Amino acid sequence: MPSGQAIDLQEVLVEDLGGETWLRFRFVAPQIAKGPDAIAYDLAAPDMEHLCAAVALPYMTEHALAGQVIVVSLADRVVEFGAADPDATQYFEAFRAQDGTCIWEGL
Template sequence: MLSTAAQAEDVPSGQDVTLHEVLVDRQGEATWLRFRFLAPQIGREEGQVGFDVAGEDMLHLCDTLALPYMHEYTLTGDRIVISFMDRITEFSVPDPDATQFFEAFRPVDGACMWDEF
């Protein structure tokens, strides 16, 4: 597990997003790189950033932060998962009070391509 707490680049929505940690996760034969971001403005209520808007932010972060991070730290992965959480949660531990959004991508020719889970 790699961990960092760097401020994320500006995202299209303008919300505050901070990289919490990066996890390297083996799933069978595949390697998944999980970039977990604190995004306290996400949610389903009026005035919060919904998944439709956050999805664009996640694609942006995959292209502008995750791919360069992989290059800098010589990481390879079959899938990149960008996740947003409104509060810090422990990975893979359910927290019914937390709001979390996830999006999976495949790195293809230097860009992130959306991928279904």
């Protein structure tokens, strides 16, 4: 990872939203947890772009998945999708795959 943190894939979800297919790549990144040594969003953002390019795009090819939106999320702990956890730190970014690269969409 560009930030140097250790990140593990939690799950990949495929969802239809408003006529588009969203692929959600959910990762656990314990070092973004609150505290003096936490990796802040500005340092974690390049990690999400890297994960899109290095994990999401190859995963899509390997599993023959197509989607209009790729969401990469980092959480400091496993959080069930859609569940509220006010103690969890979570970061999200959206991308579109174009010409073999990830284009930032912003959420």
